[in-house]
Structures are given as structure tokens and as C-alpha cells.
Amino acid sequence: xxxxxxxxxxxxxxxxxxxxxxxxxxxxxxxxxxxxxxxxxxxxxxxxxxxxxxxxxxxxxxxxxxxxxxxxxxxxxxxxxxxxxxxxxxxxxxxxxxxxxxxxxxxxxxxxxxxxxxxxxxxxxxxxxxxxxxxxxxxxxxxxxxxxxxxxxxxxxxxxxxxxxxxxxxxxxxxxxxxxxxxxxxxxxxxxxxxxxxxxxxxxxxxxxxxxxxxxxxxxxxxxxxxxxxxxxxxxxxxxxxxxxxxxxxxxxxxxxxxxxxxxxxxxxxxxxxxxxxxxxxxxxxxxxxxxxxxxxxxxxxxxxxxxxxxxxxx
Amino acid sequence: xxxxxxxxxxxxxxxxxxxxxxxxxxxxxxxxxxxxxxxxxxxxxxxxxxxxxxxxxxxxxxxxxxxxxxxxxxxxxxxxxxxxxxxxxxxxxxxxxxxxxxxxxxxxxxxxxxxxxxxxxxxxxxxxxxxxxxxxxxxxxxxxxxxxxxxxxxxxxxxxxxxxxxxxxxxxxxxxxxxxxxxxxxxxxxxxxxxxxxxxxxxxxxxxxxxxxxxxxxxxxxxxxxxxxxxxxxxxxxxxxxxxxxxxxxxxxxxxxxxxxxxxxxxxxxxxxxxxxxxxxxxxxxxxxxxxxxxxxxxxxxxxxxxxxxxxxxxxxxxxxxxxxxxxxxxxxxxxxxxxxxxxxxxxxxxxxxxxxxxxxxxxxxxxxxxxxxxxxxxxxxxxxxxxxxxxxxxxxxxxxxxxxxxxxxxxxxxxxxxxxxxxxxxxxxxxxxxxxxxxxxxxxxxxxxxxxxxxxxxxxxxxxxxxxxxxxxxxxxxxxxxxxxxxx
Numbered sequence: 001x002x003x004x005x006x007x008x009x010x011x012x013x014x015x016x017x018x019x020x021x022x023x024x025x026x027x028x029x030x031x032x033x034x035x036x037x038x039x040x041x042x043x044x045x046x047x048x049x050x051x052x053x054x055x056x057x058x059x060x061x062x063x064x065x066x067x068x069x070x071x072x073x074x075x076x077x078x079x080x081x082x083x084x085x086x087x088x089x090x091x092x093x094x095x096x097x098x099x100x101x102x103x104x105x106x107x108x109x110x111x112x113x114x115x116x117x118x119x120x121x122x123x124x125x126x127x128x129x130x131x132x133x134x135x136x137x138x139x140x141x142x143x144x145x146x147x148x149x150x151x152x153x154x155x156x157x158x159x160x161x162x163x164x165x166x167x168x169x170x171x172x173x174x175x176x177x178x179x180x181x182x183x184x185x186x187x188x189x190x191x192x193x194x195x196x197x198x199x200x201x202x203x204x205x206x207x208x209x210x211x212x213x214x215x216x217x218x219x220x221x222x223x224x225x226x227x228x229x230x231x232x233x234x235x236x237x238x239x240x241x242x243x244x245x246x247x248x249x250x251x252x253x254x255x256x257x258x259x260x261x262x263x264x265x266x267x268x269x270x271x272x273x274x275x276x277x278x279x280x281x282x283x284x285x286x287x288x289x290x291x292x293x294x295x296x297x298x299x300x301x302x303x304x305x306x307x308x309x310x311x312x313x314x315x
Numbered sequence: 316x317x318x319x320x321x322x323x324x325x326x327x328x329x330x331x332x333x334x335x336x337x338x339x340x341x342x343x344x345x346x347x348x349x350x351x352x353x354x355x356x357x358x359x360x361x362x363x364x365x366x367x368x369x370x371x372x373x374x375x376x377x378x379x380x381x382x383x384x385x386x387x388x389x390x391x392x393x394x395x396x397x398x399x400x401x402x403x404x405x406x407x408x409x410x411x412x413x414x415x416x417x418x419x420x421x422x423x424x425x426x427x428x429x430x431x432x433x434x435x436x437x438x439x440x441x442x443x444x445x446x447x448x449x450x451x452x453x454x455x456x457x458x459x460x461x462x463x464x465x466x467x468x469x470x471x472x473x474x475x476x477x478x479x480x481x482x483x484x485x486x487x488x489x490x491x492x493x494x495x496x497x498x499x500x501x502x503x504x505x506x507x508x509x510x511x512x513x514x515x516x517x518x519x520x521x522x523x524x525x526x527x528x529x530x531x532x533x534x535x536x537x538x539x540x541x542x543x544x545x546x547x548x549x550x551x552x553x554x555x556x557x558x559x560x561x562x563x564x565x566x567x568x569x570x571x572x573x574x575x576x577x578x579x580x581x582x583x584x585x586x587x588x589x590x591x592x593x594x595x596x597x598x599x600x601x602x603x604x605x606x607x608x609x610x611x612x613x614x615x616x617x618x619x620x621x622x623x624x625x626x627x628x629x630x631x632x633x634x635x636x637x638x639x640x641x642x643x644x645x646x647x648x649x650x651x652x653x654x655x656x657x658x659x660x661x662x663x664x665x666x667x668x669x670x671x672x673x674x675x676x677x678x679x680x681x682x683x684x685x686x687x688x689x690x691x692x693x694x695x696x697x698x699x700x701x702x703x704x705x706x707x708x709x710x711x712x713x714x715x716x717x718x719x720x721x722x723x724x725x726x727x728x729x730x731x732x733x734x735x736x737x738x739x740x741x742x743x744x745x746x747x748x749x750x751x752x753x754x755x756x757x758x759x760x761x762x763x764x765x766x767x768x769x770x771x772x773x774x775x776x777x778x779x780x781x782x783x784x785x786x787x788x789x790x791x792x793x794x795x796x797x798x799x800x801x802x803x804x
Contacts, residue, residue: 032692038348039434040356041699041726044714051432082348083501084485093501149532156540164536167503167527259530262500262537268529272502275662276348277692
């Protein structure tokens with residue numbers, strides 16, 4: 001197990017170095033000078049130059065890369081060009097929305113997907129299965145922003161149960177904050193739960209058709225006992241992979257839903273920063289997300305080894 | 316007894332529900348990068364701080380007139396080069412420090428300094444020196460008379476800031492205005508509270524919140540759900556009819572300083588031929604663009620000047636919509652079969668939607684356009700600084716900016732010595748009648764030179780709760796002045 005973990009850690013570090021280079025290169029070659037963007041079309045060239053110096057944009061690419069990476073290692077993500085506040089402050093503000101939202105949506109996803117996925121697999125070919133398959137097909141197909149808009153029209157404009165969007169902040173109380181995140185979380189969870197339920201079902205069915213399942217049945221276990229005791233644990237590997245992917249997607253990929261509900265989340269920050277050419281924010285946030293995804297995959301890998309002892313031995 | 320209690324309780328609830336509201340939430344589309352109006356071009360900064368938090372020596376009124384601000388009066392020397400401003404006394408900044416002549420000296424010197432990052436540094440170019448005569452008198456000496464100096468001092472880029480609070484101005488703006496900055500929840504909202512020790516007429520509202528909603532669909536939902544009391548510069552004109560029909564709301568439609576033009580690269584062949592530029596102008600059906608791209612909101616213009624300005628001349632007749640005549644002009648210029656050029660479009664909908672319509676109109680006279688959609692930063696790099704474009708669509712939102720036609724290096728590269736002399740003469744002219752005459756001449760020259768295709772004056776449409784009064788209908792500058800906003804019973 002220790003060598004397995006060490007190996008995984010090594011590849012984690014390598015991925016991070018490569019990612020930092022790729023991110024920096026990609027973002028720096030995008031045309032558009034931050035200083036001219038900020039000063040607009042009436043600014044004089046010497047004013048733009050003065051701002052470039054103030055922002056440190058007059059340094060060479062290599063200097064800026066090393067400065068950035070060096071800062072990251074120190075835990076300093078730099079200072080935003082536009083907001084002029086430390087990037088880490090901005091990011092931690094936004095994470096207070098994005099992280100709970102992602103967790104909320106993921107919880108909804110798992111709570112819905114597990115039972116219906118297991119149910120569909122247990123009742124394969126029966127009405128329950130067909131209904132679940134049909135409904136999840138629909139859930140995958142419906143664009144979530146459209147579903148979000150429908151919910152806003154119904155719950156915010158017609159029924160007035162919820163606000164149309166916005167986030168009151170955690171200091172407004174946990175109830176109000178969670179309430180503001182409810183519609184977005186449902187909109188985010190709908191397609192994810194549909195996908196996860198389908199993965200759960202097919203993975204369970206695969207496992208149920210294995211030889212050892214027949215052996216277990218032959219030993220005298222009931223269908224239910226086989227399902228809960230043997231099939232479920234073995235079916236978890238693809239499900240865990242999907243959950244890992246879904247969490248990183250929910251953390252970074254909620255841009256559209258954040259825009260529909262005007263939530264001050266991480267996705268919207270990156271989106272704004274790209275249009276404003278706030279390169280340092282884009283670089284640092286993308287790097288942070290890459291780090292989160294890589295770290296998450298690392299934990300998923302460890303989780304594999306935990307559910308499937310063969311992986312430990314093989315490595 | 317019980318019933319009396321109950322009914323008086325009901326009465327209490329009723330009166331509190333109907334008591335005038337003292338706060339307001341205004342929806343806006345673009346969040347400012349920071350809150351220092353003196354070091355960025357973003358109009359989103361002025362929307363929050365102009366007149367609410369920061370004030371200048373002079374200020375714009377809702378109709379664009381230049382009014383006294385922190386200076387209650389001024390004397391101008393005979394030759395027009397020395398301005399003595401008499402400042403209001405007893406004015407304090409929000410942090411309690413007093414406002415004095417030295418703050419004016421500091422602010423103006425900072426704006427015109429060598430390392431200044433003021434986006435409109437040209438406003439201060441004619442200043443030679445600024446001196447504090449005593450605590451309430453400032454003497455500004457100009458290198459040459461400047462006809463619109465008081466106008467320049469009314470811009471958001473010329474507001475008075477305090478040296479004590481300059482360090483943190485971007486996140487904690489400290490001004491002299493009727494509202495004090497309270498909190499900025501980045502990505503969400505900015506809130507202000509009333510400044511109870513304001514030197515002038517105090518604001519009616521106790522507090523105000525600007526809420527940032529970038530998505531047009533979300534703006535619609537927030538307005539409909541009454542999460543916001545007003546949406547300033549409402550981004551989805553297609554919904555306006557629905558708001559107009561709803562008694563809960565009022566739709567305000569006013570003018571902005573935004574001349575929306577089809578900018579032409581005057582140095583690029585074939586546009587260096589005035590006949591080609593004229594053909595382009597005559598191929599454009601302005602009303603079709605206003606109806607198609609702006610849902611009918613906008614005023615056709617024939618030159619680079621705001622129609623609500625008293626000196627405006629209607630020159631739309633110089634380029635009437637006439638595709639046949641346009642084709643003939645192209646043939647005369649040597650392009651009987653037309654040509655192909657680029658049309659670069661920045662993000663706003665006037666450009667993206669208008670661009671499609673213009674492309675179709677130009678195709679009618681044989682001009683094919685290759686459309687590319689650019690982000691602002693790309694547009695600035697390629698079109699604005701790189702001169703790499705044939706045609707582009709931009710709304711020039713700075714007030715009184717006809718002077719850009721006197722800058723040959725400005726992106727559309729119009730180089731006319733006669734026009735440059737005229738703008739120079741205008742710069743040093745103080746007599747109002749002569750100024751008006753010069754401004755009329757300037758408008759006519761660029762219109763008859765067909766420098767750009769003049770499309771329409773950008774309208775400002777805001778959706779407002781029907782009981783809310785005092786929101787500016789026109790936008791002489793990009794400000795959401797809340798000082799006179801209140802709720803009616």
C-alpha cells in the first residue's frame with residue numbers, strides 16, 4: 001500500500017508542474033493587454049505604460065512565471081490586476097459559495113442516484129427499471145440552464161417561494177444561505193443524478209452477471225443478500241470514478257448555473273477574469289482547480305485500492 | 316377589547332408595510348473592477364461612485380448641464396487662463412477629515428502626474444499649476460485658455476480624493492458625497508449608506524444596494540420577482556414591452572452620450588476613397604438597424620454628436636439610405652463588383668446584432684464582410700491599437716468626444732488638417748456663441764467626409780418599480796445618481 005501511495009504522489013507532483021507550465025503558456029499567449037483593457041479607448045500611451053509597470057507586466061515572461069510559481073509554493077496566489085486585492089482572498093470568498101453548492105448538489109445527486117440505480121438494477125426489465133431508464137434519459141437530455149430558468153419562473157416569479165437568484169452570504173443565517181443555493185443545486189444535480197443512476201445500474205448489472213455471483217447464489221444466498229453483500233461493493237469502482245469527476249465538474253463547471261442565478265461563485269469569477277484580462281486570477285484559479293482535480297483523483301485512486309485489494313497487491 | 320387589540324395590531328402591520336421604504340436595490344449588469352474612478356476607464360465604477368460617493372469641483376446635472384459641485388462659484392481671468400474656485404466650507408470626507416483646498420491640489424496634481432494612471436489624462440493636459448490660495452480657494456492656471464475646462468472638471472475622472480485615504484481607495488473609497496461606502500460583496504453587490512453629515516441636501520434614501528446580474532435572463536427574473544427595485548440599463552430590450560404592460564413597473568427610455576458608429580479604417584484601401592465611404596454610409600438603413608438590433612430604441616444620427624445637445628445638427632440627410640446610388644458610387648470609385656472586407660464586432664449586443672444586419676445591407680451593394688466576434692481585450696489589441704480592421708461597430712460613450720477626429724493616430728485614422736485646426740480653435744474659445752458655431756462646423760466636416768458610418772445614439776432603457784422616483788432618465792455621464800431617489804406613497 002505504501003509504495004502504491006508513493007507512486008501516486010509522484011505522479012501527482014509531476015502533473016502539477018506540467019499543468020502550471022501549460023496554464024501559464026496558454027493564458028499568456030491569449031491576445032489582449034490587461035493595462036489597455038482597464039484604461040479604455042481614451043487613454044494615452046504613457047498612461048498605459050505607467051499601469052503596465054505598476055502591474056509588473058513589463059517584466060519578461062520567465063520572470064513572471066517564476067514569480068508566480070514561487071508565490072504559489074509560498075501559498076501566495078498574487079494580487080488581482082483588476083480588483084487589486086490578493087487573489088487568495090477573492091478565491092476564498094468565492095469558495096464559500098462554490099464549495100457548499102458543489103457539495104449540496106453532489107449530496108442530492110448521490111441521495112437520488114443510489115436508490116433509483118440500485119432499484120432499477122434489482123428490477124431489471126420490469127416497469128420500475130423502464131421508468132427509471134426513461135426518466136434518467138430525460139434528465140441527461142434536458143439542458144440544466146433551461147431547467148433552471150423553468151424553476152425560476154415557477155418558484156421565484158409565480159409562486160414567490162424563492163428569490164430569483166443571488167446569495168445573501170453565510171452571515172445572513174444558514175437557512176437563508178442554503179435556501180438561496182437550493183434551486184441552483186437542484187438544477188446542477190438533475191443531469192448528474194441521471195448519469196450516476198445509469199452508471200450505478202449498469203455497473204451493478206455487470207457485477208451481478210459475474211460467475212462468483214452465481215456461486216454465491218448456489219451457496220444459498222438470496223437475491224437480496226447477494227446484491228447487498230457482494231454486488232454493491234464490487235460495482236462501486238466505476239461509480240466512485242464518476243462521483244470524483246462529477247465533484248470536480250460541479251466545483252468548476254457551474255459557470256452557466258452561477259450566471260442564471262447570479263451567484264458569486266468560482267466559475268463566474270474565472271469567466272469575468274477572462275474577459276477583463278485579469279490573467280493572474282485566471283492562472284491561479286485554474287491552477288487551484290487543477291490541483292483540486294488531481295488531488296481528488298489521488299483520493300479516488302486510494303479509494304479504489306481500499307474497495308479492491310487486488311490493486312494494492314498489483315502495484 | 317380583544318378585537319380592538321387585533322385590529323390595532325393589523326393596523327400596525329398595515330402601516331409598517333405601507334410606510335415609505337428607505338432602501339433601494341438597483342440591478343446593474345457590469346461589476347466594477349475596483350472603486351477608484353480616477354484610475355480606470357470602466358463606466359461601472361462611475362455608476363456606483365459618481366455623485367453618490369465622490370464629487371468634483373463641478374458636476375453634471377441629469378440633463379448634462381455643468382453645475383457647481385464642491386466649488387460653489389468661480390472666477391475666470393480676463394484671458395481665460397486662470398480659474399479661481401471658491402470651495403464650500405464645512406465639508407468633510409467620510410472618514411471625518413475636513414475637505415480643503417489642499418485636497419483639490421492633491422487630486423489634480425495626482426491626475427496629471429507623470430506616473431498617473433488616469434484613463435482620461437487628457438482632461439488635465441492644459442493645467443499648468445494648481446495652488447491653494449487659502450483653505451477654501453484654489454487657483455488653477457492653464458497653459459492656454461480652455462473653453463470646456465469646467466465641463467472637464469465634472470467628469471468622474473476628475474473627482475476630489477483625499478491624500479489620507481488614497482492608499483486603499485480601490486476597495487474603500489472615501490469621498491465627500493451624500494452616500495458612504497458600506498460593503499462590497501465581490502461578485503454579488505455593493506452597498507452604500509446615507510452620509511448624515513453631508514454638506515448639501517441630504518439623500519432621502521437611508522441605504523442603497525447595487526446588485527450585479529450579468530445574464531439578461533436572470534435580470535428579467537430578478538425584476539419580475541421584485542428582487543431588485545430597478546434595473547439600470549436593462550440588458551434585454553426584447554422584454555421591455557412586457558414590462559411596459561405591467562402596472563408594477565415603469566420603463567424609462569432616455570439618451571446616452573453613446574454615438575454608435577460603423578467605424579471605417581480611413582487609411583485602408585479601398586476606404587481611403589471618400590466615394591467608397593459614402594457608398595458604405597448610403598448602403599445603411601439606420602432605422603432597420605435600430606428596429607432589428609435595438610428593438611426600436613435609439614435615435615438615428617448623421618454625425619458624431621449627441622442629438623440632445625443644443626448644438627447638434629441633423630445631418631442624417633447627408634447619407635440617405637439609397638443602395639442604387641451607393642452601387643453607382645462604388646462603380647465610380649472602381650469597384651463595380653464590390654469587394655471583401657473585415658467586420659470586427661466587440662461583445663455588446665448593438666455590435667453583434669447590428670453587425671449581422673449591416674453585413675446583409677452591405678451585401679446588397681456588393682460589399683462582402685468577413686465577420687469576426689471579438690472580446691473587448693482582443694478588439695483593443697487588433698482593431699483599436701493594431702489598425703487591423705476594415706469595419707467595426709463601437710459606441711463612443713464619452714461625452715463631447717468629437718475631438719477624437721483631430722487625432723490622426725486614433726483607430727479610424729482620420730487625418731484632416733482643416734478639422735484639426737478647428738478643434739484647436741475650439742479648445743481655446745470661451746465665447747459660447749462662437750463655440751456653438753465651431754461645433755456645428757466640426758459636425759458638418761466629418762459628416763461630409765463620411766469618416767464613419769453614423770448609425771444611432773444609444774438609448775438608455777431602465778426598468779423601474781412604478782413607485783420609485785428620481786432615477787435619471789438620460790445618462791449625460793455613466794452615473795446612477797441616487798441623491799434624489801425616493802419612494803412615493
